[in-house]
Amino acid sequence: DGGITQSPKYLFRKEGQNVTLSCEQNLNHDAMYWYRQDPGQGLRLIYYSQIVNDFQKGDIAEGYSVSREKKESFPLTVTSAQKNPTAFYLCASSIPDRGLKFFGPGTRLTVL
Amino acid sequence: GQNIDQPTEMTATEGAIVQINCTYQTSGFNGLFWYQQHAGEAPTFLSYNVLDGLEEKGRFSSFLSRSKGYSYLLLKELQMKDSASYLCASTSGTYKYIFGTGTRLKVLA
Numbered sequence: 679d680g681g682i683t684q685s686p687k688y689l690f691r692k693e694g695q696n697v698t699l700s701c702e703q704n705l706n707h708d709a710m711y712w713y714r715q716d717p718g719q720g721l722r723l724i725y726y727s728q729i730v731n732d733f734q735k736g737d738i739a740e741g742y743s744v745s746r747e748k749k750e751s752f753p754l755t756v757t758s759a760q761k762n763p764t765a766f767y768l769c770a771s772s773i774p775d776r777g778l779k780f781f782g783p784g785t786r787l788t789v790l
Numbered sequence: 791g792q793n794i795d796q797p798t799e800m801t802a803t804e805g806a807i808v809q810i811n812c813t814y815q816t817s818g819f820n821g822l823f824w825y826q827q828h829a830g831e832a833p834t835f836l837s838y839n840v841l842d843g844l845e846e847k848g849r850f851s852s853f854l855s856r857s858k859g860y861s862y863l864l865l866k867e868l869q870m871k872d873s874a875s876y877l878c879a880s881t882s883g884t885y886k887y888i889f890g891t892g893t894r895l896k897v898l899a
Binding site: 709711713718719720721722723726728734768774775777778779780781782783784786 | 794821823830831832833834835838877879881884885886887888889890891892
């Protein structure tokens with residue numbers, strides 16, 4: 679079955695450490711996205727990629743970095759520059775003009 | 791500006807009908823999405839409206855009025871498993887999605 683995988687489901691890191699969240703899809707979608715969700719808030723866009731080797735900043739890109747070297751993979755690095763990294767991180771993918779219908783299971787990051 | 795409003799919380803009884811409203815202000819509007827999200831899980835897609843009118847899909851229906859910037863999600867024959875948050879999202883262009891904060895629905899026995 680096609681879908682999106684994110685690993686790990688729960689991640690704990692010490693303050694000041696960089697951490698990379700994995701996102702892999704086998705849906706053959708060109709577009710991939712990273713969202714952040716905090717309690718009581720909607721999803722906020724961190725980065726998105728329309729195609730391999732191309733990505734764009736979203737509304738809250740500061741303190742994050744991404745790469746898109748393969749169509750299937752869109753890893754997100756949370757750097758020490760991100761002031762409040764503890765959150766639920768969601769990866770998604772889509773076929774352009776078909777809408778955002780597929781999300782990964784999410785990674786809950788806690789920075790201690 | 792870009793804005794989405796939906797109620798924070800609603801309560802309904804098992805077997806009843808509930809309507810969750812969403813108003814939006816989105817430049818370059820390109821459609822309205824509804825998602826269901828259970829606690830601690832990822833959102834799952836429910837419906838997509840791009841034209842005015844009602845789209846029915848089993849127990850769930852979604853309505854859109856573009857002139858009023860208004861949508862609603864209608865859930866019929868409520869079940870306990872429908873207790874979840876319901877997210878409304880509008881689209882602006884191909885890759886830009888604006889999400890509301892979600893409506894937490896509690897279904898009581």
